[in-house]
Amino acid sequence: MIEMIDVWKTYPNGVMALNGIDVYIEKGEFVYVVGPSGAGKSTFIKCMYREEKPTQGSIIINGTNLAKVKERQIPKVRRKMGVIFQDFKLLPRLTVYENVAFALEVIEETPKVIRERVMEVLDLVKLKNKARMFPDELSGGEQQRVSIARSIVNRPPVVIADEPTGNLDPETAWEIMDIFKEINDRGTTVVMATHNKEIVNTITKRVIAIEGGRIVRDEAKGDYGYED
Amino acid sequence: MYVMRRKGITAMKIRTIKRHLVEAFKSMGRNGWMSFASISAVTVTLLLVSVFLAILLNINHIASQIEDDVQIRAYIERTEKSENYDAYQKQLENLEKVKSVKYQSKEEGLDELIESLGDEGEAFSSLKDENPLRDAFIIYTDKPQDTAAVAKEVDKLKFVNKVEYGQGTVEKLFKVTDAARNVGIVLVLGLVFTAMFLISNTIKLTIVTRRREIEIMKLVGATNGFIRWPFFIEGFALGVMGAILPIIVIAVGYQAIFDIVNQKLGTVFIELLPVTPLIPQLSLLMLLIGGVIGVWGSLTSVRKFLKI
DSSP states (O other): OEEEEEEEEEOTTSOEEEEEEEEEEOTTOEEEEEOOTTSSHHHHHHHHTTSSOOSEEEEEETTEETTTOOGGGHHHHHTTEEEEETTOOOOTTSOHHHHHHHHHHTTTOOHHHHHHHHHHHHHHTTOGGGTTSOGGGSOHHHHHHHHHHHHHTTOOSEEEEESTTTTSOHHHHHHHHHHHHHHHHTTOEEEEEOOOHHHHHHSOOEEEEEETTEEEEEETTOOOOOOO | OHHHHHHHHHTSOHHHHHHHHHHHHHHHHHTHHHHHHHHHHHHHHHHHHHHHHHHHHHHHHHHHHHHHTOOEEEEEOTTSOGGGHHHHHHHHHTSTTEEEEEEEOHHHHHHHHHHHHGGGGGGGGGGGGGOOOOOEEEEEESSGGGHHHHHHHHHHSTTEEEEESOTTHHHHHHHHHHHHHHHHHHHHHHHHHHHHHHHHHHHHHHHHHTHHHHHHHHHTTOOHHHHHHHHHHHHHHHHHHHHHHHHHHHHHHHHHHHHHHHHHHTTSSOOOOOHHHHHHHHHHHHHHHHHHHHHHHHHHHHHGGGOO
16 A cells, blocks of 8 residues: 655755655554654655655555656646645635535546535535635634545545644544544545644554654554653 | 547546636736736837837838849940840859849930939930940849849959949948847847746736645646646736737827828838738737737746646
């Protein structure tokens, strides 16, 4: 499903963010990526959705080697994965419905399919009744649910989340995790970078810890392992 | 690969085209003042360009009228026998850069002289019995600019007594017309680049406000082409709209000037280019330049935002 083989990433300014990462993630797995700030977590995540290209090594997702993929093939790769961010990345002038539909419009789905799928995912994140509202009329948790809905609306086999609960209060964070669990239960692979100790220690899943650009720990039913 | 590309093109559905159009015009409306500024920039540029072009084309037209009259007269030595003239004409025709050679006997030459002088010419009629002129070849060159060089070659020939081509005046005329052309071209190019710069800056500003949108489009898997289309349309529309006023101004203005010149100066040898086809051609050219400036401006500024 996701495989990284000897991945190195050195930024043009000389920062060595990843120093030989080897990892294999099975289809349907739920994986936390933890580690101190500046340890390479973000780069690890960015390489997965091909915002960054590794300096060396291969990253194979859904059978495509992202290290070798050509610039114009990137959109095809991105359509097979959902990406979720700490800051939601919603378009303020579009309604909840339109924000989610946007992901299908840009890949030129038919209006019928768009309508069906958008309502389906809005139902999943329990925002069906707020479809006509604008992002600034929603709470942070609701906004993140919209962004999750957008990420899964084209039914990607992989969802990649970069600190999805980072901006949310603890209670809301749990709601978001419920949705991730639900998505994972339906067979979607979830890779989540997080700083939330509570969550990692309570909803126990595989934990990958990155420090100094290397994987220092990889446990099947791990815990957060840091004190912050 | 080929099949995939075909599919990509046919997959550009009507719905998508509609979406791109709506997006483009929404953006223009949202950035109303910037759009207005861009259109104005194109308008001013094209106004100047069209006026310069109209002047330039007319200068060119008048200059070529004058240039076409430029000819070389090669007078033949009196001692030469007329049965050799055919051979001489062939010899001249075979010279490089010579377009045509016409023989003019001294009698014809005198007739032409008398005619061109009008009433005063009558005085020369008495010379008909004792013609002081010589037989001559009249030579036209491929390009008027070649006149001096050809004349020099002709002068070297043995049977030629003297060469006349308006020495001095011809060179001066060419200097003036060439200078006018070069200055005009430089000005037009300079103006076009200024407008391109202005448009690309305007669109850059509208893109900055849409940066987030572009980023999200890229993250959900939109192709660069898909993202680029609305900007392409927007730039094109801005450029074309900027061309409208210049076209109206030049059409009305040129017609007026043309009428005045024709009425007052109709008798003089100066003749302006006719309104049609000049104005339709200029209008098309303005639309084209406007569109190209707009598209170029928008695509250069969108390019760097696509690298996410």
